[in-house]
Amino acid sequence: MKTLLKFAAVSLLASSAATAALAHASFANGEVEPEGYVAAVLQVPHGCDGKATNEVQIKLPEGFISAKPMPKAGWDLEVITGDYKKSYDNHGKAITSGAVEIRWKNGDLPDAFYDTFTVYGKVSGIEGGSDLPFVTTQLCGTDGKVSWDEIAPAGTDPHSLKSPAPVLKIAATSSGHDAHAGHGQAAAADAHAGHGAHGDHGAAAAAPTDASTGKIGDLELSGGFTKAMLPGQPVGGGFVTIHNEGSTDDRLIAVESPSAGRVELHEMVMQNDVMKMRQLNDGIPVPAGAMVELKPGGLHLMFMDVKKPFVEGETVDVKLTFEKAGTVDLVLPIGPAKGK
Numbered sequence: 001m002k003t004l005l006k007f008a009a010v011s012l013l014a015s016s017a018a019t020a021a022l023a024h025a026s027f028a029n030g031e032v033e034p035e036g037y038v039a040a041v042l043q044v045p046h047g048c049d050g051k052a053t054n055e056v057q058i059k060l061p062e063g064f065i066s067a068k069p070m071p072k073a074g075w076d077l078e079v080i081t082g083d084y085k086k087s088y089d090n091h092g093k094a095i096t097s098g099a100v101e102i103r104w105k106n107g108d109l110p111d112a113f114y115d116t117f118t119v120y121g122k123v124s125g126i127e128g129g130s131d132l133p134f135v136t137t138q139l140c141g142t143d144g145k146v147s148w149d150e151i152a153p154a155g156t157d158p159h160s161l162k163s164p165a166p167v168l169k170i171a172a173t174s175s176g177h178d179a180h181a182g183h184g185q186a187a188a189a190d191a192h193a194g195h196g197a198h199g200d201h202g203a204a205a206a207a208p209t210d211a212s213t214g215k216i217g218d219l220e221l222s223g224g225f226t227k228a229m230l231p232g233q234p235v236g237g238g239f240v241t242i243h244n245e246g247s248t249d250d251r252l253i254a255v256e257s258p259s260a261g262r263v264e265l266h267e268m269v270m271q272n273d274v275m276k277m278r279q280l281n282d283g284i285p286v287p288a289g290a291m292v293e294l295k296p297g298g299l300h301l302m303f304m305d306v307k308k309p310f311v312e313g314e315t316v317d318v319k320l321t322f323e324k325a326g327t328v329d330l331v332l333p334i335g336p337a338k339g340k
């Protein structure tokens with residue numbers, strides 16, 4: 001029985017290894033701009049071997065200047081000041097000393113709980129693309145201690161360390177006035193590459209030549225199509241031209257598709273020089289005699305919660321419901337993701 005228990009404990013340990021990174025003390029922050037101000041939020045995920053944490057000490061690295069800690073209810077604060085190794089320029093004023101270590105003391109953070117400790121300051125003179133380590137110590141009672149003091153040498157993976165010092169990641173691109181910007185790593189060059197995906201459905205694209213057509217009552221539908229989705233893009237636009245050949249106003253009020261969780265009716269509008277998308281809760285009017293064109297950059301169907309991205313050359317079934325004319329099925333061919 002004892003052996004079995006031991007075995008169980010060992011395998012539990014092994015299975016938790018994958019999530020071990022979460023158990024390290026770390027900053028909750030994303031990348032910090034070189035020469036940027038930041039409220040660095042240290043996350044303390046556990047105590048010392050089961051014991052409650054009573055003190056958290058953060059040594060502020062060279063290059064983190066004008067620091068101020070955020071007081072915490074139930075904890076005393078100690079700010080240790082000293083001279084910096086270098087002189088920092090802050091709007092023409094030389095800064096040569098300040099807080100070098102912050103200690104939150106005489107608190108009580110049980111091992112089962114998580115808490116954060118915040119220090120505000122400015123990153124200065126640190127090369128873009130580098131990691132700024134803050135050596136951190138947790139004290140638990142008189143004999144418990146966890147040191148987060150290992151600093152990965154440049155080029156090595158900090159994940160390989162057992163007790164890595166929490167790091168602030170300095171962005172490789174600067175806002176422009178950082179003298180060291182040119183030394184930054186190339187990693188950030190395409191950092192924004194993924195951002196354009198959603199807006200992409202607004203880009204101009206020619207309808208595929210086999211665009212679908214349909215007819216219901218006085219409504220003639222033509223030129224229907226949709227576009228292939230980029231990897232990770234969960235939404236996409238659908239387009240069709242609706243010609244009302246009758247003498248009664250009508251309105252497109254609902255669209256369904258087995259390929260999407262739901263389909264909304266949208267329009268693109270210019271707001272303060274920015275193209276924005278707006279959902280049309282009252283549907284899209286199709287006045288008597290009018291030709292209403294759903295097209296990239298204008299009115300469109302919006303496929304939401306798409307589980308399987310649309311693939312060029314395949315088709316998407318849609319069911320359009322009009323207030324007066326009723327419901328019509330269309331098969332939209334999927335064209336290229338971008339204009340041809």
Ligand SMILES: [Cu+2]
Nearest residue numbers: 266277300302
């Ligand atoms: Cu949209």
